[in-house]
Amino acid sequence: MTETTADTLREEYLARLDEAMRGLPHGVASDIRGGIVEELQGLDAADTAARIARLGDPVAIAREAQDEVPANPAIVVAAPVAAPPAPRPPATSTRGFAIAAALTLSFGGFLVPVLGWFVGAVLVSISTLWKTWEKVVAIIVPFVFGAVSLFLVQFMSFVEFSSTGSSSGTGTPADEVVNNPLLPGFSAWHVLLLLGCLLIPASGLWLLWRLRGRVAR
Structure with a gap:
């Protein structure tokens, strides 16, 4: 395999991963994609294929990530800022x-x-x-x-x-x-x-x- 083939394998896998993670929150999907890109970066075609095989099916990755996302994420409400006291009249x-x-x-x-x-x-x-x-x-x-x-x-x-x-x-x-x-x-x-x-x-x-x-x- 050539270097171009390694790039093709990586892009195809990432495209499938993006499609599988379409339902995930944007922040979660971005973190997973960024981690996989780092793992596949700089590998030749053989190593890329071997790493993709270890990573597994993108649909399984997305399903596992979905299970870890809470159904009702906690909403953080900022504490109200107390208004400064009104200046005392002279x-x-x-x-x-x-x-x-x-x-x-x-x-x-x-x-x-x-x-x-x-x-x-x-x-x-x-x-x-x-x-x-x-x-x-x-x-x-x-x-x-x-x-x-x-x-x-x-x-x-x-x-x-x-x-x-x-x-x-x-x-x-x-x-x-x-x-x-x-x-x-x-x-x-x-x-x-x-x-x-x-x-x-x-x-x-x-x-x-x-x-x-x-x-x-």
């Missing part, structure tokens, strides 16, 4: 932070004069649960009203003191000084200042009222 966007900021704005100035109010104003300004106009109203309006009230109290006190001093200089007894009817009483301006101070806690409570129903964003 502290400035939580309701707890907003409530603390509003309360600090309302009453911080009573606990620590001036500084407490400024701390509350800063906390309110960095909270994300209020709109910009709400922050402006709660912080700027009480501050401006209180500053204007304080200025008016000081100014009117100065005017009243000047008026009293001038009357005393003309020889009019102090107990007979007639108040200028065009000027409000001194106590009225203090009431105005008190109202300005009351706007500060009221602004914080107003922010708490505006906070209802809002969540972190």
